[in-house]
Amino acid sequence: MPVIIHSIHGFGFNPYQNFFIRNLFKFLEKWIAKFTDVLIAVSQNNIEEGLKLGIGRRERYELIRSGVDIEKMRNAARQADAGKLRRELKIPEKSKIVLSIGPFKLQKDPVAFVHVAAKALKKIPDACFLWSGDGELRTDVETAIKNLNVTDSVKLLGWRDDIPSLLSLCNIFALTSLWEGLPRAGVEALIAGRPVVAFAVDGVPEIVQEGKNGFLLKPGDQEGFAERIIKILADSGLEQQLRENAGKTIDASFDIRGMVRAQETLYDKILARARSR
CATH class of the missing domain: 3.40.50.2000 (Glycogen Phosphorylase B;)
Incomplete structure:
Protein backbone atom coordinates (compact mmCIF):
# COMPACT_ATOMS: atom_id res chain seq x y z
CA MET A 1 0.00 0.00 0.00
CA VAL A 68 19.41 26.02 6.56
CA ASP A 69 23.14 25.30 6.89
CA ILE A 70 23.43 27.45 10.00
CA GLU A 71 27.20 27.35 10.48
CA LYS A 72 27.90 27.94 6.80
CA MET A 73 25.59 30.95 6.70
CA ARG A 74 26.90 32.38 9.98
CA ASN A 75 30.56 31.99 8.97
CA ALA A 76 29.98 33.37 5.48
CA ALA A 77 28.29 36.48 6.92
CA ARG A 78 31.11 36.99 9.44
CA GLN A 79 33.82 36.62 6.80
CA ALA A 80 32.13 38.81 4.17
CA ASP A 81 33.85 42.01 3.08
CA ALA A 82 30.98 44.42 3.71
CA GLY A 83 33.13 47.44 2.89
CA LYS A 84 33.96 46.08 -0.55
CA LEU A 85 30.28 45.39 -1.26
CA ARG A 86 29.32 48.87 -0.05
CA ARG A 87 31.78 50.37 -2.53
CA GLU A 88 30.53 48.10 -5.33
CA LEU A 89 26.95 49.22 -4.74
CA LYS A 90 28.05 52.87 -4.41
CA ILE A 91 26.49 53.31 -0.97
CA PRO A 92 27.91 56.18 1.11
CA GLU A 93 30.01 55.09 4.09
CA LYS A 94 27.68 56.61 6.68
CA SER A 95 24.42 55.36 5.17
CA LYS A 96 22.55 52.76 7.17
CA ILE A 97 21.01 49.95 5.16
CA VAL A 98 17.67 48.16 5.14
CA LEU A 99 17.58 44.97 3.08
CA SER A 100 14.92 42.64 1.73
CA ILE A 101 15.26 39.54 -0.43
CA GLY A 102 12.71 37.71 -2.55
CA PRO A 103 10.74 37.66 -5.79
CA PHE A 104 8.66 40.62 -6.90
CA LYS A 105 5.24 39.06 -6.39
CA LEU A 106 2.11 39.89 -4.39
CA GLN A 107 3.01 37.55 -1.53
CA LYS A 108 6.23 39.48 -0.78
CA ASP A 109 4.59 42.89 -1.44
CA PRO A 110 7.69 44.71 -2.70
CA VAL A 111 5.60 47.80 -3.45
CA ALA A 112 4.88 48.10 0.29
CA PHE A 113 8.65 47.96 0.87
CA VAL A 114 9.04 51.05 -1.33
CA HIS A 115 6.26 52.89 0.51
CA VAL A 116 7.83 52.03 3.88
CA ALA A 117 11.18 53.28 2.58
CA ALA A 118 9.64 56.57 1.47
CA LYS A 119 8.07 57.11 4.90
CA ALA A 120 11.28 56.22 6.78
CA LEU A 121 13.44 58.40 4.53
CA LYS A 122 11.59 61.49 5.73
CA LYS A 123 13.28 61.01 9.12
CA ILE A 124 16.50 59.26 8.01
CA PRO A 125 17.22 60.74 4.57
CA ASP A 126 20.70 59.21 4.32
CA ALA A 127 19.46 55.61 4.70
CA CYS A 128 19.61 53.16 1.80
CA PHE A 129 17.01 50.50 1.01
CA LEU A 130 18.07 47.43 -1.00
CA TRP A 131 16.01 44.63 -2.52
CA SER A 132 17.63 41.56 -4.03
CA GLY A 133 15.23 39.77 -6.35
CA ASP A 134 13.10 40.21 -9.44
CA GLY A 135 9.79 39.13 -10.90
CA GLU A 136 6.39 39.98 -12.31
CA LEU A 137 5.84 43.14 -10.22
CA ARG A 138 9.10 44.81 -11.21
CA THR A 139 7.34 47.48 -13.28
CA ASP A 140 5.03 48.28 -10.35
CA VAL A 141 8.02 48.54 -8.02
CA GLU A 142 9.92 50.82 -10.40
CA THR A 143 6.83 53.00 -10.83
CA ALA A 144 6.43 53.33 -7.05
CA ILE A 145 10.10 54.28 -6.67
CA LYS A 146 9.72 56.98 -9.32
CA ASN A 147 6.38 58.32 -8.05
CA LEU A 148 7.60 58.48 -4.45
CA ASN A 149 10.80 60.24 -5.46
CA VAL A 150 13.16 57.73 -3.84
CA THR A 151 15.22 56.75 -6.87
CA ASP A 152 18.51 57.60 -5.17
CA SER A 153 17.71 55.74 -1.97
CA VAL A 154 15.98 52.53 -3.08
CA LYS A 155 18.14 50.18 -5.14
CA LEU A 156 16.91 47.09 -6.97
CA LEU A 157 19.80 44.63 -7.12
CA GLY A 158 18.23 41.81 -9.10
CA TRP A 159 19.00 38.24 -8.12
CA ARG A 160 22.36 37.81 -6.41
CA ASP A 161 24.30 34.85 -5.06
CA ASP A 162 26.15 36.76 -2.31
CA ILE A 163 23.33 36.75 0.24
CA PRO A 164 25.64 36.36 3.28
CA SER A 165 27.53 39.47 2.15
CA LEU A 166 24.32 41.45 1.75
CA LEU A 167 23.22 40.39 5.22
CA SER A 168 26.57 41.42 6.70
CA LEU A 169 26.17 44.82 5.03
CA CYS A 170 22.67 45.65 6.25
CA ASN A 171 21.51 47.05 9.59
CA ILE A 172 17.95 45.73 9.34
CA PHE A 173 16.23 42.99 7.39
CA ALA A 174 12.69 43.86 6.29
CA LEU A 175 9.90 41.35 5.57
CA THR A 176 6.83 42.93 3.99
CA SER A 177 5.25 39.56 3.12
CA LEU A 178 1.47 39.36 3.30
CA TRP A 179 1.54 35.60 3.97
CA GLU A 180 4.31 33.06 4.59
CA GLY A 181 4.82 29.49 5.73
CA LEU A 182 8.08 30.30 7.46
CA PRO A 183 10.37 32.72 5.57
CA ARG A 184 13.83 31.26 4.93
CA ALA A 185 15.21 34.74 4.23
CA GLY A 186 14.14 35.84 7.71
CA VAL A 187 15.79 32.79 9.25
CA GLU A 188 19.04 33.53 7.40
CA ALA A 189 18.96 37.19 8.48
CA LEU A 190 18.66 36.15 12.14
CA ILE A 191 21.48 33.64 11.75
CA ALA A 192 23.61 36.52 10.47
CA GLY A 193 22.65 38.51 13.57
CA ARG A 194 20.43 41.08 11.89
CA PRO A 195 17.21 42.37 13.47
CA VAL A 196 14.08 41.69 11.47
CA VAL A 197 11.11 44.02 11.07
CA ALA A 198 8.13 42.17 9.62
CA PHE A 199 4.39 41.92 9.27
CA ALA A 200 3.09 39.37 11.80
CA VAL A 201 1.75 36.79 9.35
CA ASP A 202 1.55 33.00 9.62
CA GLY A 203 4.84 31.52 10.88
CA VAL A 204 6.78 34.79 11.11
CA PRO A 205 6.10 35.30 14.87
CA GLU A 206 7.73 31.89 15.45
CA ILE A 207 11.11 33.44 14.63
CA VAL A 208 10.68 37.19 15.19
CA GLN A 209 10.23 38.05 18.87
CA GLU A 210 8.70 41.47 19.45
CA GLY A 211 11.24 43.88 20.90
CA LYS A 212 13.86 41.15 21.35
CA ASN A 213 15.29 40.38 17.90
CA GLY A 214 13.09 42.69 15.86
CA PHE A 215 9.58 44.05 15.62
CA LEU A 216 6.24 42.73 14.38
CA LEU A 217 3.49 44.84 12.80
CA LYS A 218 -0.09 44.23 11.84
CA PRO A 219 -0.18 43.32 8.11
CA GLY A 220 -0.42 46.47 6.02
CA ASP A 221 0.72 48.85 8.78
CA GLN A 222 3.29 50.72 6.70
CA GLU A 223 3.44 53.68 9.09
CA GLY A 224 4.26 51.41 12.01
CA PHE A 225 6.78 49.51 9.91
CA ALA A 226 8.60 52.72 9.00
CA GLU A 227 8.50 53.88 12.63
CA ARG A 228 10.22 50.67 13.79
CA ILE A 229 12.93 51.07 11.18
CA ILE A 230 13.51 54.66 12.28
CA LYS A 231 13.54 53.55 15.94
CA ILE A 232 16.31 50.99 15.32
CA LEU A 233 18.45 53.14 13.03
CA ALA A 234 18.28 56.11 15.42
CA ASP A 235 19.39 54.09 18.45
CA SER A 236 22.72 52.28 18.07
CA GLY A 237 22.34 50.70 21.52
CA LEU A 238 18.97 49.20 20.60
CA GLU A 239 20.33 47.98 17.28
CA GLN A 240 23.25 46.26 18.99
CA GLN A 241 20.95 44.60 21.53
CA LEU A 242 18.65 43.35 18.78
CA ARG A 243 21.64 42.04 16.83
CA GLU A 244 22.95 40.09 19.79
CA ASN A 245 19.55 38.53 20.40
CA ALA A 246 19.01 37.84 16.71
CA GLY A 247 22.19 35.78 16.54
CA LYS A 248 20.90 33.52 19.33
CA THR A 249 17.41 32.98 17.91
CA ILE A 250 17.74 30.15 15.41
CA ASP A 251 18.24 26.80 17.12
CA ALA A 252 19.25 23.35 15.86
CA SER A 253 15.70 22.54 14.74
CA PHE A 254 16.32 24.87 11.77
Missing part, protein backbone atom coordinates in the same frame (compact mmCIF):
# COMPACT_ATOMS: atom_id res chain seq x y z
CA PRO A 2 1.45 3.41 -0.95
CA VAL A 3 2.35 5.97 1.70
CA ILE A 4 1.30 9.55 0.97
CA ILE A 5 3.19 12.50 2.50
CA HIS A 6 2.22 16.12 1.93
CA SER A 7 4.72 18.88 2.75
CA ILE A 8 3.17 22.25 3.57
CA HIS A 9 5.30 25.36 3.07
CA GLY A 10 2.32 27.59 3.62
CA PHE A 11 -1.06 26.54 2.21
CA GLY A 12 -2.04 27.19 -1.41
CA PHE A 13 -4.78 29.58 -0.36
CA ASN A 14 -4.41 33.08 1.07
CA PRO A 15 -6.64 36.02 2.11
CA TYR A 16 -5.91 37.94 -1.11
CA GLN A 17 -7.34 35.38 -3.53
CA ASN A 18 -10.71 35.48 -5.24
CA PHE A 19 -13.37 34.03 -2.91
CA PHE A 20 -14.10 31.07 -5.17
CA ILE A 21 -10.43 30.27 -5.86
CA ARG A 22 -9.58 30.46 -2.15
CA ASN A 23 -12.41 28.14 -1.19
CA LEU A 24 -11.55 25.73 -4.01
CA PHE A 25 -8.01 25.43 -2.62
CA LYS A 26 -9.41 24.89 0.88
CA PHE A 27 -11.69 22.13 -0.39
CA LEU A 28 -8.81 20.45 -2.25
CA GLU A 29 -6.56 20.59 0.84
CA LYS A 30 -9.32 19.00 2.95
CA TRP A 31 -9.99 16.32 0.34
CA ILE A 32 -6.32 15.42 -0.17
CA ALA A 33 -5.73 15.30 3.60
CA LYS A 34 -8.25 12.45 3.86
CA PHE A 35 -5.88 10.23 1.84
CA THR A 36 -2.62 11.55 3.32
CA ASP A 37 -0.67 9.59 5.91
CA VAL A 38 1.47 12.51 7.12
CA LEU A 39 1.25 16.29 6.74
CA ILE A 40 4.66 17.92 7.24
CA ALA A 41 4.49 21.62 8.13
CA VAL A 42 7.34 24.11 8.45
CA SER A 43 5.52 26.21 11.05
CA GLN A 44 3.24 25.54 14.00
CA ASN A 45 0.95 28.24 12.64
CA ASN A 46 0.30 26.17 9.50
CA ILE A 47 -0.66 23.19 11.67
CA GLU A 48 -3.09 25.22 13.79
CA GLU A 49 -4.60 26.90 10.73
CA GLY A 50 -5.05 23.56 8.99
CA LEU A 51 -6.78 22.03 12.02
CA LYS A 52 -9.00 25.07 12.42
CA LEU A 53 -10.13 24.65 8.81
CA GLY A 54 -10.65 20.92 9.11
CA ILE A 55 -7.61 19.94 7.07
CA GLY A 56 -6.40 16.61 8.45
CA ARG A 57 -6.20 15.36 12.04
CA ARG A 58 -3.67 16.52 14.64
CA GLU A 59 -1.99 13.12 14.91
CA ARG A 60 -1.12 13.24 11.21
CA TYR A 61 0.79 16.53 11.42
CA GLU A 62 4.55 16.72 11.92
CA LEU A 63 6.54 19.93 12.42
CA ILE A 64 9.84 19.85 10.51
CA ARG A 65 11.46 23.20 9.82
CA SER A 66 12.84 24.08 6.39
CA GLY A 67 16.54 23.60 7.03
CA ASP A 255 19.62 23.25 10.77
CA ILE A 256 19.57 21.40 7.46
CA ARG A 257 21.22 18.35 9.00
CA GLY A 258 18.56 18.20 11.70
CA MET A 259 15.86 18.56 9.04
CA VAL A 260 17.28 15.61 7.06
CA ARG A 261 17.55 13.46 10.18
CA ALA A 262 13.98 14.31 11.21
CA GLN A 263 12.66 13.43 7.76
CA GLU A 264 14.61 10.15 7.61
CA THR A 265 13.31 9.17 11.05
CA LEU A 266 9.77 10.03 10.02
CA TYR A 267 10.04 8.07 6.75
CA ASP A 268 11.39 5.01 8.58
CA LYS A 269 8.54 5.19 11.08
CA ILE A 270 5.89 5.56 8.38
CA LEU A 271 7.28 2.71 6.25
CA ALA A 272 7.52 0.41 9.28
CA ARG A 273 3.91 1.21 10.10
CA ALA A 274 2.83 0.59 6.48
CA ARG A 275 4.61 -2.80 6.33
CA SER A 276 2.88 -3.92 9.52
CA ARG A 277 -0.60 -3.32 8.15
